[in-house]
Each structure stands twice: as C-alpha cells, then as structure tokens.
Amino acid sequence: MCPPHPADPEPARGPGPDPGPDPNQRQLLRELLTTYADLNGSVVDELDEEPSPLEFMRYVARNTPFVVRGCASGWEALRRWDRRFLVEAMRGKKVNVAVTPRGKQQPTRRIRPLLPHLPTTVPFARIALDRAPDALNLWIGNSRSVTATHRDGYENLYVQVRGRKHFALLPALCAPALAEVALPRPPGEGPEPAGVPFPTWDPDGVAVGGQEGVRGGEPSRATSSPSSWSRTDDEGFVLAVNYWYDMDYSGSLYPLTNLVRNMSFAQRRPG
C-alpha cells in the first residue's frame, strides 16, 4: 500500500559530524516499505454491517482501515440533510469557512443546530476504545475541495452523508515515500524555527480506483484511518461528518512511526 520510494538524487555531503543522507539508511527504509507491502494486501476490507467492538479493535491493533456499507442508513442526517436544509438550519448562525487558494479543507465544528440529527457517538468505537469521541466535525465541499495529505492523531470514523469522496490512505510507516519538506511557518506562530514538515508527494495519480484509492466515500459509509496518512478529494456537492477518537499514544506504534518520520525527514536534508 506504500507508493514507491522516490528516487531522489543523493545530495552532496558536507563536512562535520552530520553525515547527511545515508545510503544504508535509505536502504533500510526501502526494506521497511517492501516488508510491509509483502505482508499486507492493498485491498481495504468492505463490511456489509458494523463491526463488533472486538472486530473493530482487531483493525485498530493492525492499524488498518476498513469501509462499512450502509452504516448510517438509519440516521436522520441521511434522510434530511441537503443544501436547502443546511441553509435553513444554519440561518443567522456564525460558521467558520476556510477559503484557501486551492480549496484545502478545514472542518466546521460549530454545528450545534445539526447535532440532533447525528448520533453523539459510534457505539462499536466507544465500547472498543472505552472513551467518548474527542470531536465531531462537519465537512462541506464541492468538486474543487481537496484535503492535503496529512496525519491526525485520531482513530477517525468518517461518515459520508451526501456526494462522493475519494480517499487515498497510506499507512503511518509510509513517511519515507511522502517526501516531507520543511515549509516556513507563518511569522509568530509556533516555536519551531525549522518549519512545518509537509508531504510533497501527491497521490493524485492513484487516488481513484488505483491501488491507493479507497472509494469509501459514497453515501452512508464509514472509513476508519487510524493515525495513517490520508488525502481526500470531493465529487459534486459533499456533506460528511467524522468522529475523532483520541489515538492511544502508549504502546509501540507512535514511537516507531515517529522514528520512521524522523529518518525520512533527515534523508531530505543535505549534509
């Protein structure tokens, strides 16, 4: 499920204690992606009904996404929400709208008038993870809406209400293939002078129908992408909600994927 390792030319090395990009290290990262690809299929499970809490926990343990068909078919949101209803329900209410040059999405959280149409939690996830969701977000978009490739520290249950959404999901350990570079941080924002790591590899070419594509975004499906990389783009008028359950930072997964991200980022830095 990882894209091929980008065949970037090796930068020249400078003197000093930092040997910069290391062919051995690059080889170790290549082996990581190959081992993962050998042991994991590129097909995402599609379930016809909700998993039990135990079945869900097996996906969490493998850090692997899945799709449930029709899981929201009984929701009032699915029956009642459309463009006209939203205009009525939110009339006179302030909402945050993200206007960005290329339609990169931000979620809307001020959706109190809409909450009665949504379950407050996803029972199989609440029972399995033994916690309430940390956030419930509303996503409104159209065919120009794109969410840049990113990673959230959440078990993410994404429910499509209207329209279609295309997901490209990449395992957390795919960082070596994402070619993150340090983008400058806006002035006065954050203490880190080195900038914000940002993936520059674009999964567009394989986002729909290809190995990397997860066409989970049809109405009333849910996709879970626990702490993996994801990128979405919308088709037509799109309404979706998602439930964020805090991921468990204990255990081995977070420190290990953090190591891989640090190794990969170091590979992009000239010596």
Next chain:
Amino acid sequence: MCPPHPADPEPARGPGPDPGPDPNQRQLLRELLTTYADLNGSVVDELDEEPSPLEFMRYVARNTPFVVRGCASGWEALRRWDRRFLVEAMRGKKVNVAVTPRGKQQPTRRIRPLLPHLPTTVPFARIALDRAPDALNLWIGNSRSVTATHRDGYENLYVQVRGRKHFALLPALCAPALAEVALPRPPGEGPEPAGVPFPTWDPDGVAVGGQEGVRGGEPSRATSSPSSWSRTDDEGFVLAVNYWYDMDYSGSLYPLTNLVRNMSFAQRRPG
C-alpha cells in the same frame, strides 16, 4: 521499560560505500527509546480476573504484557501436578530433555499424558484472536534454569503451575539496547552465512523486583508477552505451561520492529 542504550565506543570507520555506525542513526534510536519510555509506564498491569476478549485485544493492540492472578486456580493441573505425579504419568514415555552448559531451557511438547489436566485453549485469547493455539509447551526447571533473552513470533500466554519464575520483559522496539551480535551458526545449519543475531545485554541486574522485573510467575498466574523480548529464570522446582498463538504479521508492528532490529544490528558492525 527499555534499559539505557549501551554506551559502546564508536568503532573505527573503513572506506567504501558502507559508512558503518552512524552517530545520527544512533541518536534516532536513542530518541526512539526515550519517546517510548516517556509515553509508557514501567509497571505491568496485574488483573484479579481474566480479561474479556476485548480487554485482551486492547493489550495486543498496545503490544503490552499483563499478569492475571489466580487464572488457573480451577485447573486440574494445579491441583494434581507435582514431581511425583509427573514421574508416574510419564513413566515409560520418551521426552526431549535439553541439557545445555548453562541450563538454557527448551520446551517439552510430548506431553500427551498430561493434556487431560489442561484446557486445550485459553477462551479469551481464542475469541479475541479468532484462532486456536499453535502450540502448548511444558516447562520443567529448577533454580539453575534460565531462558536466554529472545523473541518469539507469538502472543504468549504463560501459566505457572508450581514454583516461581522471574520474567524480564522488554518491548520489541528495545532491540537497540540488547546489543545483538552475530554468533556463528552450527555447520550445515541454515543458509545465512552472517550468523545468528543474539542479544548480549544481560538483564540479570534488574530481573527481580527492578523496573524490568515482572514477578508474574507465581502459581496460577498468566503472563502475556506479545512478540516482545523476554528472559526468564526459575526459583526452586518449577512447572509451567504456555500457549502460543501465532502473532499477526500483517499491520505495521512487525515491519517496524524489524527495521529497528536491522538498524541496531548495523550499529554493531564496524564500517
């Protein structure tokens, strides 16, 4: 829960494409161990009753061990097994006995006469992992018995029947601290010319009562150490059985811990 990174002196580097041990890589591995230690306690959960399949799956997802007190109190083995009973039950039967210079243990699997006294499976594990155990082993030892630090590809449910056993359990990602070296393979055994990786760091100093010690081996307790490193030593006459459930090689854990092991092993190799 990881021991400190061994402060081995940096070997001299040779010429050629292999830069050998890399101070950056060593620093990345140090950060891995520190991040893990910051996010995880060094205390192993002790449960007063068996976990449910879902609770067990949460431990599997975190790749974290636990102890159950009294979980085998109803077993016939616990009531009937002692030195005299074993001699009677196994009279005339062939068993494998591992005689090694320093008492390193090997399990005994030819225990058919004893099986009626043992459950054939551990229900919470069978339900959670959706599989039968791959093996059921019997361990017989005394105060000179030691199992060298090693790693098994199993979810391991270890049940102490007689005596006490001291466990040192280390997370799978602790490979950088174990100082593995390549030991020569016996002639004609295996294709790998480079030898067998073997941990040389000895957790003896902290195995009992220290941070690394898990005193889970009193009668009728079970310890699970999913694909982690473990080392045991016995106290007095010891009888124990364990159930091996194949670990799940899909998902991210195996490729990631394999990467760390390869990185750590490379650090021990002079350039």
